[in-house]
Amino acid sequence: MYFCDMIHDFTRIILSWFEENRRPLPWRSTRDAYAIWLSEIILQQTRIQQGEAYWYRFMERFPTVEDLAAATEDEVLRLWQGLGYYSRARNLHMAARQIVQDDGFPQTLERIRALKGVGDYTAAAVGSIAFNLDVAAVDGNVYRVLARHFGIGTPINTTEGKHEFAVLASELLPKGKAGTYNQAMMDFGAIQCTPSSPRCVICPLAETCEALRSGRVEKLPVKLKKTQLKERRLAYIYIRCKGETAIRRRPAGDIWQGLWEPVEMEDVQCTMCDVQLLLLVKDMKHVLTHRILYADFYFWETKEKPSLPEGYIWVREEELDDYAKPRLIVRLLESLPCQQ
Numbered sequence: 001m002y003f004c005d006m007i008h009d010f011t012r013i014i015l016s017w018f019e020e021n022r023r024p025l026p027w028r029s030t031r032d033a034y035a036i037w038l039s040e041i042i043l044q045q046t047r048i049q050q051g052e053a054y055w056y057r058f059m060e061r062f063p064t065v066e067d068l069a070a071a072t073e074d075e076v077l078r079l080w081q082g083l084g085y086y087s088r089a090r091n092l093h094m095a096a097r098q099i100v101q102d103d104g105f106p107q108t109l110e111r112i113r114a115l116k117g118v119g120d121y122t123a124a125a126v127g128s129i130a131f132n133l134d135v136a137a138v139d140g141n142v143y144r145v146l147a148r149h150f151g152i153g154t155p156i157n158t159t160e161g162k163h164e165f166a167v168l169a170s171e172l173l174p175k176g177k178a179g180t181y182n183q184a185m186m187d188f189g190a191i192q193c194t195p196s197s198p199r200c201v202i203c204p205l206a207e208t209c210e211a212l213r214s215g216r217v218e219k220l221p222v223k224l225k226k227t228q229l230k231e232r233r234l235a236y237i238y239i240r241c242k243g244e245t246a247i248r249r250r251p252a253g254d255i256w257q258g259l260w261e262p263v264e265m266e267d268v269q270c271t272m273c274d275v276q277l278l279l280l281v282k283d284m285k286h287v288l289t290h291r292i293l294y295a296d297f298y299f300w301e302t303k304e305k306p307s308l309p310e311g312y313i314w315v316r317e318e319e320l321d322d323y324a325k326p327r328l329i330v331r332l333l334e335s336l337p338c339q340q
């Protein structure tokens with residue numbers, strides 16, 4: 001009985017806190033499933049402050065899912081540039097085409113989950129907020145709040161942990177108010193029960209928080225350590241020839257699929273015996289999810305276009321901004337000397 005009362009009080013307090021502290025985010029002023037889904041995809045691995053600007057950008061350029069579906073992949077990737085994790089953009093585009101092909105946004109959890117790039121959390125968030133489906137959305141904020149308040153030490157990145165937290169989250173869910181409650185939990189974790197320096201002194205759940213009582217606030221939630229990141233080295237040459245430069249679209253099966261990059265060093269080595277290259281950048285570091293990149297960047301100005309492998313194209317330098325590029329490449333290009 002005590003645990004049932006604790007659950008009831010927890011949910012009531014979270015909803016009450018949300019009434020006073022909810023963030024005025026633009027996608028919360030609509031029930032348009034497309035706008036809500038777009039926000040959830042953008043905010044995967046992206047901070048609100050950065051993601052909000054991209055959401056406005058996409059809504060202005062593609063105000064409906066039909067507009068997004070009709071766009072080219074290049075257009076979508078170009079608009080996404082700077083957000084990273086570009087598979088999200090490609091999946092977003094493919095899912096938009098799924099939605100249009102199926103004559104509208106899906107309204108059941110199973111069909112939302114079937115969209116390209118949509119996982120359990122995103123499906124639950126969109127379904128509960130847009131269609132008031134009674135399903136709990138469990139993300140990093142929710143893991144943290146639940147682990148601390150209920151004193152759960154099961155690692156959140158294990159099968160056992162995911163199941164345990166999913167069951168508890170469902171038990172806490174107020175029927176008929178799932179969308180509001182899920183947003184409340186997101187905000188509570190982002191504003192109140194933050195990863196570091198949480199606001200425990202003014203927390204409305206302080207009296208029943210097990211982590212606070214036992215001095216484990218900074219230790220919860222528990223997450224098993226990942227394997228060490230692998231390192232990878234890259235070397236690029238920016239070739240300038242009469243106002244043009246050579247770029248290629250990265251192929252499938254590797255990082256940055258579908259994005260554009262300058263010439264890789266290995267693709268011109270056979271023509272570089274007597275070439276004087278200018279080193280612009282050495283060992284620029286760029287961290288991805290599963291590896292650390294170190295890139296060298298060279299500059300070569302020539303009056304004759306060298307022979308390059310299939311896949312490279314020559315473009316006017318002033319048109320480079322029309323091609324979606326990884327953040328690392330954008331940073332490297334900032335070191336280029338001006339045209340004479």
